[in-house]
Amino acid sequence: DTEVTQTPKHLVMGMTNKKSLKCEQHMGHRAMYWYKQKAKKPPELMFVYSYEKLSINESVPSRFSPECPNSSLLNLHLHALQPEDSALYLCASSQDGTVLTEAFFGQGTRLTVV
């Protein structure tokens, strides 16, 4: 199983809503990531969890709140988002966040904030 599974695939939410994006992997990877990709732009790192601890926060606004309940799951809690937060949100995992190995990406959640 080399899959990273993200749910939902699509999400439309209002600016006052609270929603969560979910990510799951069963490859035994100990590092998990959230990336954001706007149209025609490269993916940009938001958060890195290594061994279930937040190791990198790329100065992401607090309306995005990551959570890593266990080594297989990664959530991104969303609250009071703005229309400019509409993007493709990609989850990734890799064997170990401290060594240089390739990251496996999920298909992403296409988020639209209205």
Place this chain on the structure above:
Amino acid sequence: DQQVKQNSPSLSVQEGRISILNCDYTNSMFDYFLWYKKYPAEGPTFLISISSIKDKNEDGRFTVFLNKSAKHLSLHIVPSQPGDSAVYFCAASPRGRGGKLIFGQGTELSVKP
């Protein structure tokens, strides 16, 4: 400040010929480089990587070349196939920032039958 640059937004190649995708970087602290392929509505798929201590890595039809003095890497696909048509992203990992990837803007490759 774009630390990883792919200056060609698109490339068109005939089936069977070589595709060469280029990537330049500015940060000498990068010590690992990766190429990802992305189809529409899918996440990026890892293709091939290279450590900064090497200058070439080969995997089947894919070869990545690294020229550290020029801060340049390239991905060669030989022979190109129509199924290779996708957006290709170059990514780099800074030393000591384990797990962080900085992506280039991507190059859209179109392989014509």
